[in-house]
Amino acid sequence: MTQNTDWQSEARRMVGVTPWFAAIGGEVLSAKAGQAKARINWREDLIGDPQTGVIHGGVITSLLDQLCGAAVMSALGQPMPIATLDLRIDYLKPATRGMAIVAEAECLKVTHEIAFVRGSAHNEADQDVIALCTAAFMLTRPEGRTS
Amino acid sequence: MTQNTDWQSEARRMVGVTPWFAAIGGEVLSAKAGQAKARINWREDLIGDPQTGVIHGGVITSLLDQLCGAAVMSALGQPMPIATLDLRIDYLKPATRGMAIVAEAECLKVTHEIAFVRGSAHNEADQDVIALCTAAFMLTRPEGRTS
Amino acid sequence: MTQNTDWQSEARRMVGVTPWFAAIGGEVLSAKAGQAKARINWREDLIGDPQTGVIHGGVITSLLDQLCGAAVMSALGQPMPIATLDLRIDYLKPATRGMAIVAEAECLKVTHEIAFVRGSAHNEADQDVIALCTAAFMLTRPEGRTS
Amino acid sequence: MTQNTDWQSEARRMVGVTPWFAAIGGEVLSAKAGQAKARINWREDLIGDPQTGVIHGGVITSLLDQLCGAAVMSALGQPMPIATLDLRIDYLKPATRGMAIVAEAECLKVTHEIAFVRGSAHNEADQDVIALCTAAFMLTRPEGRTS
Numbered sequence: 001m002t003q004n005t006d007w008q009s010e011a012r013r014m015v016g017v018t019p020w021f022a023a024i025g026g027e028v029l030s031a032k033a034g035q036a037k038a039r040i041n042w043r044e045d046l047i048g049d050p051q052t053g054v055i056h057g058g059v060i061t062s063l064l065d066q067l068c069g070a071a072v073m074s075a076l077g078q079p080m081p082i083a084t085l086d087l088r089i090d091y092l093k094p095a096t097r098g099m100a101i102v103a104e105a106e107c108l109k110v111t112h113e114i115a116f117v118r119g120s121a122h123n124e125a126d127q128d129v130i131a132l133c134t135a136a137f138m139l140t141r142p143e144g145r146t147s
Numbered sequence: 148m149t150q151n152t153d154w155q156s157e158a159r160r161m162v163g164v165t166p167w168f169a170a171i172g173g174e175v176l177s178a179k180a181g182q183a184k185a186r187i188n189w190r191e192d193l194i195g196d197p198q199t200g201v202i203h204g205g206v207i208t209s210l211l212d213q214l215c216g217a218a219v220m221s222a223l224g225q226p227m228p229i230a231t232l233d234l235r236i237d238y239l240k241p242a243t244r245g246m247a248i249v250a251e252a253e254c255l256k257v258t259h260e261i262a263f264v265r266g267s268a269h270n271e272a273d274q275d276v277i278a279l280c281t282a283a284f285m286l287t288r289p290e291g292r293t294s
Numbered sequence: 295m296t297q298n299t300d301w302q303s304e305a306r307r308m309v310g311v312t313p314w315f316a317a318i319g320g321e322v323l324s325a326k327a328g329q330a331k332a333r334i335n336w337r338e339d340l341i342g343d344p345q346t347g348v349i350h351g352g353v354i355t356s357l358l359d360q361l362c363g364a365a366v367m368s369a370l371g372q373p374m375p376i377a378t379l380d381l382r383i384d385y386l387k388p389a390t391r392g393m394a395i396v397a398e399a400e401c402l403k404v405t406h407e408i409a410f411v412r413g414s415a416h417n418e419a420d421q422d423v424i425a426l427c428t429a430a431f432m433l434t435r436p437e438g439r440t441s
Numbered sequence: 442m443t444q445n446t447d448w449q450s451e452a453r454r455m456v457g458v459t460p461w462f463a464a465i466g467g468e469v470l471s472a473k474a475g476q477a478k479a480r481i482n483w484r485e486d487l488i489g490d491p492q493t494g495v496i497h498g499g500v501i502t503s504l505l506d507q508l509c510g511a512a513v514m515s516a517l518g519q520p521m522p523i524a525t526l527d528l529r530i531d532y533l534k535p536a537t538r539g540m541a542i543v544a545e546a547e548c549l550k551v552t553h554e555i556a557f558v559r560g561s562a563h564n565e566a567d568q569d570v571i572a573l574c575t576a577a578f579m580l581t582r583p584e585g586r587t588s
Contacts, residue, residue, distance in 0.1 A: 018195055018197065018203065019191060019203075020193055020195050020202075020203035020205060020206060024205075044166060045166055045170040046166070046170070047165070048165055048166075048167050055167075056165065056166075056168070056209065056213075057209075057231050057234075058167060058171075058206075058213065059167060059209070061208045061212070061234075061236075062203060062204075062205025062206070062209065063205075065203075065204050065205050083238065084238050085238060085379075085408060085430060086235060086236060087208075088236075088382060088529040088575060089233060089234050089235075090232070090557055090575060091230065091231050091233065092549070092557055093552075108533065108573065109533045109534070109570065113432070114432065116531050118559075118573065129550065132549070132557065132559065132575060134380075134529060134531060134573060134575050136379060136380055136430065136531065138408065232555060233527060233575075233577055235428060235529060237428060239402065239410055240405075255386065255426065256386045256387070256423065260579070263386055265412075265426065276403065279412065281382060281384060281527075283527055283577065285554070285555065312488070312489055312491065312497065313486055313488040313491060314486065314487055314496075314497035314499060314500060315489075315497070317487070318499075338460060339460055339464045340460070340464070341460040342459055342460075342461050343459070344459065344460060349461075350459065350460075350461035350462070350506075351503075351506050351528075352461060352465075352502055352506050353461060353503070355502045355503065355506070355528075355530075356497065356498075359498050359499050359502070360497075360499065377532065377535075378498050379531070379532060380531040380532065381498075381502075381529070381530050382527060382529040383502075383528050383529075384526070385524065385526060388524075
């Protein structure tokens with residue numbers, strides 16, 4: 001549907017202009033039918049460990065949180081406010097100094113009030129997973145609707 | 148022990164100068180005997196939702212992640228590298244626009260290789276919890292030691 | 295209110311007669327105003343590791359999941375269906391062979407649709423934490439109500 | 442390697458005879474190269490909600506916890522003690538009354554001391570996900586080895 005596509009591009013745009021997401025240099029590459037992809041460049045001010053130059057886990061969490069939100073929005077049939085309810089992040093290995101990070105997320109289930117999402121992040125140059133995440137989002141559907 | 152105290156101030160200082168933690172304006176207020184406290188000011192570039200001006204969840208996760216690390220370091224008898232293994236965050240309510248956030252964390256258990264921590268964040272002006280977190284950290288003890 | 299108290303005893307009774315909870319020998323000791331306490335005896339068929347006789351983590355998760363539900367129900371002003379949305383459990387140390395386990399949970403926040411709970415379990419004979427948990431529950435309020 | 446295969450069958454057998462796992466009727470169907478599959482039959486004493494006859498979440502957590510352990514063991518090159526460090530479970534929808542549940546898990550990363558696993562469970566008759574889990578396991582490698 002054209003209408004649906006329009007709202008989804010709009011959703012992707014909205015996520016992209018969140019001040020915090022812009023501040024860390026995050027970019028949503030795609031968000032469609034519950035699947036989303038984002039990217040972030042390595043930057044000095046994002047470093048978590050000065051000795052290794054590795055990006056801070058909180059940056060990766062921010063990236064994944066925002067990306068999971070984009071995946072949820074792209075899975076919904078209409079725009080509505082969503083909010084992260086809870087999120088678990090597993091840090092499998094440090095990101096590589098100087099290298100961009102790519103993350104992907106998939107919305108696995110949408111109920112009337114909740115959406116469940118899984119995501120992961122890896123160095124742009126390889127497929128080794130840096131971090132995994134699982135999150136639940138709260139949906140605020142327009143009143144009067146029942147699904 | 149004087150030596151221990153010195154290492155703990157050192158630990159607190161180290162956490163404070165992490166580029167990323169400095170970039171979001173985080174400040175460790177105290178870190179002693181497994182208990183730590185930190186603070187962050189509201190700032191426009193930390194906003195997650197442009198319509199409400201609420202700070203992004205990723206910022207609060209960054210704050211809690213870093214603070215939990217400070218709590219773990221302050222619980223250890225000697226300096227050693229630590230890394231967040233995994234972390235769960237629950238967002239109970241949005242932070243209030245324009246208000247500083249205070250977070251507290253407690254290291255509940257230290258084994259030879261792992262430390263478990265719990266934390267929470269609230270608006271500086273009240274005690275209503277904004278977010279809860281539970282995390283596990285990996286410890287890298289100096290070789291040759293057995294505990 | 296007498297009515298409220300009655301519903302809470304009823305809630306406690308209901309949790310107590312869940313077939314699964316009965317099967318593992320769980321007993322809710324108290325559930326009031328968002329705080330609940332439960333107990334489980336050590337039993338051979340609950341063993342997770344035959345060499346040590348330690349109770350299986352899944353039993354402790356079952357205990358905590360059920361107990362968190364009791365804490366949520368006791369925090370609500372009226373009976374309504376609730377369901378565990380997600381739960382994180384941290385196993386800090388093995389339970390002691392032959393020893394009963396006591397668990398406590400506290401409902402920290404109730405919104406219109408979600409309740410957040412934290413709990414922990416320890417050997418009955420000491421206060422050393424065996425496991426921590428954090429959970430989110432979905433509430434299904436009777437229709438027509440707004441809070 | 443024959444030796445490797447033998448230890449893996451042995452691992453699968455060990456998981457299968459855990460008293461608790463046997464008590465809930467769990468059966469490991471396969472465990473090889475970091476991937477494992479298990480099955481559990483619906484049974485009256487596993488019910489969590491007497492009104493719907495749905496299996497208790499704690500049973501599904503027990504199944505997934507055990508299965509994730511089997512996946513980890515099958516990913517290791519040699520037998521060694523492992524223990525669940527922490528686990529997050531998301532309940533996407535209730536299991537169907539009277540229907541067997543099948544679960545699958547994959548060990549995504551093994552470091553010297555930690556293994557990360559993801560799993561999911563669904564009704565045997567369809568592919569709709571009932572529950573997701575993410576877990577971290579602690580490995581106790583034989584002393585003197587370095588990997």
